[in-house]
Amino acid sequence: MPKVAIKAVGVVKTFGEGAAAITALRSVDFEARFGEMPYIVGPSGSGKTTLLSVLSGILRPNAGSVVVDGVDIWKLDVDSLASFRLHKIGFVFQDYHLFPRLTTAENAAIPLIVKGQDWESSVREASKYLDIVGLKERAGLPPVKLSGGEQQRVAIARAISSRPEILIMDEPTASLDGETGRNIVSFVKRNILNENRCIVVVTHDNRIYEYASRIIMMEDGRLKGEMSVPHS
Amino acid sequence: MNGIFLLAFKLLVNDRAKFSALVIGITFAVFLMVQMTALFAGILIRASSTVINIGASMWVMDPSVQTVANSIGMPDYLLDYVRSIPGVKFAVPLYSGAALLKLPSGLYQTATILGLDDTTLFGRPQLLQGRIEDIYAENSFIAVDDPEFSKLEYPKIGTRFELNDNRAIISGIAKVASPSLFGMPTLYTTYYRALQYVPNPRFTVSYVLVEPKSQADIPGIKDAVRRLGYLALTADEFIAKISAFYKFQTGIGINILVMTVMSFIVGLSISGQTFYTFIIENMEKFGALKAIGATNRQLVMMILFQSGFTSLTGYGLGVGLIVVIIAIAKLRLPDYASTINYFNLSIAFLMAAVISAISSYFGVRRVLRIEPFDIFRG
Numbered sequence: 001m002p003k004v005a006i007k008a009v010g011v012v013k014t015f016g017e018g019a020a021a022i023t024a025l026r027s028v029d030f031e032a033r034f035g036e037m038p039y040i041v042g043p044s045g046s047g048k049t050t051l052l053s054v055l056s057g058i059l060r061p062n063a064g065s066v067v068v069d070g071v072d073i074w075k076l077d078v079d080s081l082a083s084f085r086l087h088k089i090g091f092v093f094q095d096y097h098l099f100p101r102l103t104t105a106e107n108a109a110i111p112l113i114v115k116g117q118d119w120e121s122s123v124r125e126a127s128k129y130l131d132i133v134g135l136k137e138r139a140g141l142p143p144v145k146l147s148g149g150e151q152q153r154v155a156i157a158r159a160i161s162s163r164p165e166i167l168i169m170d171e172p173t174a175s176l177d178g179e180t181g182r183n184i185v186s187f188v189k190r191n192i193l194n195e196n197r198c199i200v201v202v203t204h205d206n207r208i209y210e211y212a213s214r215i216i217m218m219e220d221g222r223l224k225g226e227m228s229v230p231h232s
Numbered sequence: 233m234n235g236i237f238l239l240a241f242k243l244l245v246n247d248r249a250k251f252s253a254l255v256i257g258i259t260f261a262v263f264l265m266v267q268m269t270a271l272f273a274g275i276l277i278r279a280s281s282t283v284i285n286i287g288a289s290m291w292v293m294d295p296s297v298q299t300v301a302n303s304i305g306m307p308d309y310l311l312d313y314v315r316s317i318p319g320v321k322f323a324v325p326l327y328s329g330a331a332l333l334k335l336p337s338g339l340y341q342t343a344t345i346l347g348l349d350d351t352t353l354f355g356r357p358q359l360l361q362g363r364i365e366d367i368y369a370e371n372s373f374i375a376v377d378d379p380e381f382s383k384l385e386y387p388k389i390g391t392r393f394e395l396n397d398n399r400a401i402i403s404g405i406a407k408v409a410s411p412s413l414f415g416m417p418t419l420y421t422t423y424y425r426a427l428q429y430v431p432n433p434r435f436t437v438s439y440v441l442v443e444p445k446s447q448a449d450i451p452g453i454k455d456a457v458r459r460l461g462y463l464a465l466t467a468d469e470f471i472a473k474i475s476a477f478y479k480f481q482t483g484i485g486i487n488i489l490v491m492t493v494m495s496f497i498v499g500l501s502i503s504g505q506t507f508y509t510f511i512i513e514n515m516e517k518f519g520a521l522k523a524i525g526a527t528n529r530q531l532v533m534m535i536l537f538q539s540g541f542t543s544l545t546g547y548g549l550g551v552g553l554i555v556v557i558i559a560i561a562k563l564r565l566p567d568y569a570s571t572i573n574y575f576n577l578s579i580a581f582l583m584a585a586v587i588s589a590i591s592s593y594f595g596v597r598r599v600l601r602i603e604p605f606d607i608f609r610g
Contacts, residue, residue, distance in 0.1 A: 050605075058523050058604040079527050086525025093607055097520035101246035102239075113235035114526045122235055 002033040005166055005198035006055055011064035013050055024050040026221040035195040040202045042218035048202040049170060056089050056168045057081050069165055086114060090159030094171040096151050098143040104154050105130060105139035111162035129157040132191060149180035160192055167199040178207050185211045240534035253506045258546025261499020262580050265492050266554045269576035272488040274569030278413035279478055280471040285408040286355035288441035291470045295463040298477040303328045305435035314440050317456040319449025324349035327426040328438040334394035335385050344418045347426025354441055357420060362389050362404025367422060372403040376418040378411035379566030398429045496583045504591045507539055511595035515602055523604035535595045543588035547581060
């Protein structure tokens with residue numbers, strides 16, 4: 001059985017205080033293993049993105065623990081946690097958050113640059129990942145010259161350029177048409193997912209359910225169990 | 233260059249409109265600050281032009297003297313007294329006054345008259361035309377070719393004036409290190425001729441110029457002069473006294489200060505607001521970097537680099553611009569009194585650094601506060 005990549009136990013997250021407090025996560029237990037691509041699905045406001053943020057070390061829970069690749073991440077100090085994210089976790093944001101004034105290759109190189117690698121070698125190395133996502137010819141263009149699907153692929157190249165074991169994808173198809181969305185997720189499953197990597201996807205796009213390893217339903221801050229993965 | 237700084241650099245300069253606005257703001261502020269302080273420095277130097285041009289190590293004067301142009305006559309015996317002070321190598325009198333000239337055209341012009349010690353001609357200017365010994369010729373005066381020279385109608389050797397109904401003949405044309413502030417041409421002659429030509433009160437010695445035997449003798453000379461009720465200052469101290477007068481006892485200092493502060497505020501307003509807007513517009517990018525794993529220290533370094541680079545660029549352009557403007561102004565306006573020195577360059581640099589620091593402070597605060605979770609939430 002593959003190793004556990006992420007294990008969250010009793011995670012609670014509350015926003016605000018007193019009467020205005022809203023509990024977004026209510027004692028959530030979650031587990032994902034290397035080599036799988038679980039989806040967390042559910043309606044808006046169910047707590048999917050909050051859970052993803054807690055699992056990836058960018059939102060501190062009020063209670064519970066999150067162990068990523070054997071490290072209890074919420075016991076790390078701020079800088080160690082940042083370093084952990086940089087080396088272990090890749091992010092694909094819903095709105096991509098590409099830098100419009102950098103080229104595609106430079107965008108893909110950002111995690112390497114943040115790691116302290118020099119600019120030229122970072123961009124050179126990132127170009128390999130652009131090749132993986134099929135955008136090598138577009139390396140010198142700014143993101144604004146690319147289509148939505150291409151921008152999403154640049155975001156994927158950026159997320160994997162630092163060779164993270166965990167990939168976090170937040171609504172990866174939200175800004176894409178159905179076919180492009182399916183192509184992107186299919187591409188990720190075929191080319192990015194491997195036995196040493198775990199990809200956690202938050203989505204409410206049922207058109208891409210078929211690519212999931214498991215589909216975990218979430219509602220009102222609680223995991224409601226798994227649903228069966230539809231076949232293509 | 234470290235990759236993170238190059239990233240900061242590209243984010244900054246690739247946003248050309250913002251970068252231009254930032255640089256223009258600081259350039260404009262530095263330009264104004266250097267212009268104001270250079271103008272003031274120029275005024276102060278010109279106010280001390282006689283001290284600089286005469287070149288004496290020490291000046292003995294009445295304690296009430298505020299500027300070199302407003303000398304107060306001292307009795308002749310003071311010269312003998314000073315010469316008798318131990319540590320004095322030599323001491324000579326200097327006459328400094330003003331007289332009304334009637335030019336060959338018939339027009340009148342006030343001129344500064346400097347009377348040099350007859351025996352030594354100590355403090356004589358460097359001659360461009362003529363021979364220094366001709367200063368002893370009858371009615372002889374040496375005209376200084378400075379920005380006020382034209383007011384003497386460009387005299388040549390042999391040109392005649394009337395000076396208090398006396399005949400005056402130009403026997404030489406000289407140049408000096410520093411032109412005068414007061415818009416009057418300068419004539420050099422001997423001490424005794426100056427006394428003969430210019431009406432004077434009972435006491436006639438404007439200054440006693442002193443050369444000490446050594447630096448160690450200066451305090452003793454000062455003390456001996458003070459005991460007689462007069463004041464002995466080194467040239468630097470005299471220049472400082474004149475500067476202090478213009479800074480604190482005229483409106484010039486405070487006006488220049490106000491203008492300099494206003495330039496600083498203008499620069500701070502433009503650059504501060506633009507830089508803050510730049511940070512706000514890039515907030516989600518900083519948030520994304522934070523989510524990816526950039527530390528707060530890296531983000532702070534990026535912002536400091538961006539504001540520092542902008543300030544240095546603006547500073548360089550501002551200084552370059554003012555140097556060109558002053559050079560052109562001096563070609564066209566010989567009386568334009570502006571001097572760029574290390575002091576006003578340092579002041580402008582310091583203020584540009586403060587603008588940079590304040591601008592980046594607010595940016596840093598915002599960036600440190602941003603939560604990467606906000607990026608997930610969109």
